[in-house]
Amino acid sequence: MMSARPLLGAAVLTLGVGMALPAAADAREEEPKAPEYSLSIVEGESTAPEESVLSTSGSIALPHTKDVPVTVRIAEPDGLTVAQNTHDGGVWLSQVPQVEDYVYLESPAGTPLESVKYDGLPSLDPTVCAGSTNFSGQRTEGEEVEGTADTYVVHPSYTAKRFDGAAQITSLSGSSFGGDFLKPLELGETVSVREHLATALGGGGSFTYSSEDVRPVGACPAPPPPPPPPPPPALAGSLFKLFGSNLHKLLKSGLSDQVTINQAGTVTQDLYEEDGSVPATASTHGKHGAKHKRRKPPALLLARGTVSATTAGTVTVHLRVTAKGRHALSHSHRVRAMLVTTLKTGSGTKLNLPTRSVTLDR
Numbered sequence: 001m002m003s004a005r006p007l008l009g010a011a012v013l014t015l016g017v018g019m020a021l022p023a024a025a026d027a028r029e030e031e032p033k034a035p036e037y038s039l040s041i042v043e044g045e046s047t048a049p050e051e052s053v054l055s056t057s058g059s060i061a062l063p064h065t066k067d068v069p070v071t072v073r074i075a076e077p078d079g080l081t082v083a084q085n086t087h088d089g090g091v092w093l094s095q096v097p098q099v100e101d102y103v104y105l106e107s108p109a110g111t112p113l114e115s116v117k118y119d120g121l122p123s124l125d126p127t128v129c130a131g132s133t134n135f136s137g138q139r140t141e142g143e144e145v146e147g148t149a150d151t152y153v154v155h156p157s158y159t160a161k162r163f164d165g166a167a168q169i170t171s172l173s174g175s176s177f178g179g180d181f182l183k184p185l186e187l188g189e190t191v192s193v194r195e196h197l198a199t200a201l202g203g204g205g206s207f208t209y210s211s212e213d214v215r216p217v218g219a220c221p222a223p224p225p226p227p228p229p230p231p232p233p234a235l236a237g238s239l240f241k242l243f244g245s246n247l248h249k250l251l252k253s254g255l256s257d258q259v260t261i262n263q264a265g266t267v268t269q270d271l272y273e274e275d276g277s278v279p280a281t282a283s284t285h286g287k288h289g290a291k292h293k294r295r296k297p298p299a300l301l302l303a304r305g306t307v308s309a310t311t312a313g314t315v316t317v318h319l320r321v322t323a324k325g326r327h328a329l330s331h332s333h334r335v336r337a338m339l340v341t342t343l344k345t346g347s348g349t350k351l352n353l354p355t356r357s358v359t360l361d362r
Contacts, residue, residue, distance in 0.1 A: 035205035036061040037114050039072070039105050043096040044214035046190040048152035051159045053214045056083075057092035058105045060113070071109040075102045084109075114207045122177070122195045122213050129220035130187045135167040136178040140211070143195040145169055145177045149217070150190050164189055189217045235351045237261040237343045240314050247360040250303060251329060254320040259353075261309050265345040268306045269317045271358065272299035273328065274336040278355065300328055302337055335360045 042055045058072040067089030074083045074097045083095045086109055097103055099120040104112045122145060124137040135147050147167030153160045171178040177193075185191060196210035240258040249255060259267045272278045276299030302325035305317040321329065329335060337360060341353040 032061045032063050034063060034203065035201070036208070037105055037201075037205070038208040038210075039103055039114065039116055040210045040212070041096055041103065041118065042212040042214065044192070044212075045216065046152050046214055047188055047216045048154055048159050050154070051152060052094060054094055054096050055092050056096055056103060057090065058103075059090035060105070060107055061089075068107055069109070071104075071106040073104045073106060073109075075104065077101065114209075116209050118211075121175075122193045122211060124191065124193055124213060124215065126218075126221045128191055128217075129185065130217050131184050132220060133180040133182070133184050135169075135180050135191075135193075136176070137193060137213075138175055139172070139177050139193075139195050140197075141175045143197040145172065145193060145195050147179070147191065147193045149181060149185055150192070151188065152190060167193075185217045187217055187219070190214060191217050232263050232345070235261075235263065235265070235343055235345055235349050237267070237341075237351065237353060239341060239353060239356065242339075242356065242358075243319075245358060245360050247329060247332065247335060247362040250319070250321055250360060251326060254303065254305070254318050256305075256316055256318045258314050258316050259341060259343075260314045261343050262312045263345060264310055264312070265343055266306060266308050267315055267317055268342045268344070269304065269319055270301055270340045270342075271303040271319055271325075272338045272340065273302055273325075274299070274338055274357070276300060278338055278340055299338070300324060302329065302335070329360075333362045 037058075037060055039058045040056070042053055044053055046053050056072055056074060058070055060068055060070050062068060069086055069088055070091045071084060071086040072091050072093055073081055074093070074095065075081045076098075077100050082097075082101070083093050085091050085093050097118040099118060101118050103116050103118060105114045106112050119140055122137055122139045122143075125134070127134050128136065139145050146169065149164040149167075151162045151164055153162055165181050165183060167179045167181055169177060169179040192212055192214040194210055194212040196208060198206055198208045200206055237260050240260045243255040243257040246255070257269070259269070261267055277296040278299045301322055303319040303321045305319035307315045307317050309315045337358045339356040339358050341356075343351045343353065
């Protein structure tokens with residue numbers, strides 16, 4: 001099981017075979033002028049299961065000094081060591097810390113030089129997916145971010161990693177980052193995000209920490225369902241315009257008035273003769289402790305009108321006389337009546353507006 005870091009080393013080695021002498025000269029020229037310390041954590045998985053990308057590594061480079069023994073140690077928050085390894089110059093572990101674990105760079109073993117508390121970052125959003133150019137996620141605040149898309153090509157004796165493109169970082173805000181790729185990601189690719197921070201040390205030295213998250217490009221998540229519509233406002237309305245008191249007109253063609261309603265619904269108006277109990281206002285009991293009052297007979301329904309409102313607004317209700325109402329009003333010269341207005345929504349909510357007294361003259 002090889003990590004991403006040994007794969008990188010192999011590529012450098014291949015280049016060195018063709019240019020052995022210049023490479024050796026470059027190595028001497030690049031000898032550090034001040035101590036350089038580094039820690040790196042890589043976690044996740046690629047599209048090549050046999051190629052593990054999990055690693056924790058560290059290195060120390062000192063001026064005018066050959067490789068020194070380097071120890072990388074992973075410890076839980078309570079100090080318990082869970083993994084460590086030692087090697088000259090640089091060392092790596094095929095294990096990564098858990099969130100809140102500490103990673104120590106030591107030389108010699110037991111003498112910490114630098115350490116980090118692992119926070120599990122960076123991470124990629126689910127929207128970094130096949131068919132999308134998006135590159136965004138979470139980072140450790142203050143650290144630089146870079147990303148790549150690669151394809152792992154498995155050969156009989158080795159696995160190669162083909163570079164498919166770098167992410168263009170367009171925003172670093174707080175603990176988030178954003179950007180995009182020049183072309184959409186594809187299934188079969190591996191995408192990675194790396195954050196890093198170089199810190200100057202006393203004496204001109206430096207410490208570089210990097211953390212990388214690697215994962216295969218997957219299908220994009222389904223879009224979230226639309227939010228539910230807001231609940232309708234409480235049912236309300238009022239009598240906007242009351243019809244004129246004309247008994248002759250009621251008997252001949254009916255009467256019209258106007259009602260406002262604050263949402264779609266049905267407006268019903270019932271005109272009852274005043275002498276009798278009206279369904280919306282009837283009372284069959286007196287005050288507490290009093291004897292039961294004699295029940296009034298139901299009031300005679302003289303006219304009724306119903307109209308549907310498709311939206312909030314004002315509607316005109318046309319009341320037409322009922323058969324019994326026509327019989328009762330045929331020889332009347334004045335009638336006292338009560339107008340009951342009922343609003344009702346499609347969900348069944350009802351509201352009775354205040355009852356209005358009406359006097360109809362012939």
